[in-house]
Amino acid sequence: MRRHLSDLESDILELQRATDGKTVSRRAFTAALAALGLSPAFVSLTSVNAKEPDLVLANWGGDSVKAMDTAYVQPFLAANPNESVKIDSSGPTNGKIKAMVDANRVIWDMCDRASQSSLELGPVGLLEEVDYSIVDKNKTLPGFANRWGVGNYSFANVLTFRTDAFGERKPETWADFWNLKDFPGGRTLRRHTDSTLEAALMADGVPIDKIYPIDVKRAFAKVKQIKDRVTFWSSHADSYKLLRDGEATMGCLAHTRAVLLKRDTNGTVDFTFNQGIFWVSNWIVPKGNPGGKRVWKLIDATLNPESQIEMLKQMGNGPVNPAAVAMIPPELAQINPSSPENMKRMVITDPNWYAANAAATLNQFIDTVLS
Structure with a gap:
């Protein structure tokens, strides 16, 4: 029987091949990550001379870049003018996250991942625990906030x-x-x-x-x-x-x-x-993220009802904040997967099984x- 590598295994092997498995300079490590499809913008995102590094949101590209900028980033920046946020669209696979954490070269602050990823990466020490003194757990549907991840959309x-x-x-x-x-x-x-x-x-x-x-x-x-x-x-x-x-x-x-x-x-x-x-997709935070605790304020802001509804308008992704459901315009309610009427007709996936x-x-x- 053929054996097929998981994305984590294959990404790590590619990183090892790119660096010959040796301790390498920051420049060489960044080049190796670039070979895995990571954005060249990383070089400027983690400058040691920066007093407050940009918060970097990693997602999967395409229309989601504009959507998350409109729904999440711009409202946060309007309320926090001293902050700076960039979106990297190269895809935060489990393998890339593990490579960064293991090499102590983390360049993402928050990653958009399937909910099971928090339960795969968290217990092995690759993620920060969610700071629920800053992130309001009540802004998520019951069962979709755990020790290492918090729901962001459905x-x-x-x-x-x-x-x-x-x-x-x-x-x-x-x-x-x-x-x-x-x-x-x-x-x-x-x-x-x-x-x-x-x-x-x-x-x-x-x-x-x-x-x-x-x-x-x-x-x-x-x-x-x-x-x-x-x-x-x-x-x-x-x-x-x-x-x-x-x-x-x-x-x-x-x-x-x-x-x-x-x-x-x-x-x-x-x-x-x-x-x-x-x-439900999760926000997860790689262990040792450069923005530190600042990221929790951004994550909490993405869960505000207005931002959640804007994401539904932009992409069709449903709110995870129950308070947002009652605020959804009628023309959007029919395409909202997290409406009670639609949820009761569907299988609710089990991230623990996955x-x-x-x-x-x-x-x-x-x-x-x-x-």
Whole structure:
């Protein structure tokens, strides 16, 4: 059986190759990080001559850079004119965070990561503990603030479909997704276990409140039933294109992409939150972040209702602050995954299960299902 490295392992190996595993200068270390795809802007962000280094927010690029600047950074700077914040969009993988902390060369202050990452990296000493004397824990949905991470926005992976593919029929469940006879055409799923396993189990009749712990063997078997009709996507842009161009009639897509598809196709592509898979992203702070405790004030500010609603306007990502839900304009409420009406129809993901099982399960998935 082939072994597939996690992103953490592969990034560390690449860093070791770039530096020959030796102690290196700051310049050499920065060059090695750049080879992993980190922004060259880091050189100026951690100058030893700076009295107060810029706070650096690391995210995943694309539209999220503008969205987070508008929703989070600018309101914070308006209230704190002596602060300076930069966004690095090179992608804060677990491997890059570990490389920085191990080398004592941390150049990020806060990172946008899936909630399970806080439970993977925190217990092994790679993250700062959240300072809840500054960050208001009540600004997050119950269960989405832990020792090393605090929720920043919600999203969902949802059943997305072409309305022109099935006549009068309209798919509503993952069982419909697996029903190739009544709902013909190609399918698309993410080339990953996240949400794919949950969808497979719901298609196999598992109730939404009984998904965890995931029966991996059962989920794999269900995916294998239709894998010859499935295009497995790796990027969200690909998932969008497959539905837009009609190469697939149904897919499991991020709800933010599904909203854009519905708008851009004038409703030819639609989606449902029914049996969606609900996720919360976290802010995490690498151990030894250059901005120190200043970062907690910024993180707390991102949880303000006004900033949370602006993020929904900008990206479709749902608020994690319960106070924001009542303030959402009606035209946005229908696309908000964290509204009570939508949440009760979805599986609420278990970050503890993913923290314990994600890496091994993904390797098995690639070997046994996608081979």
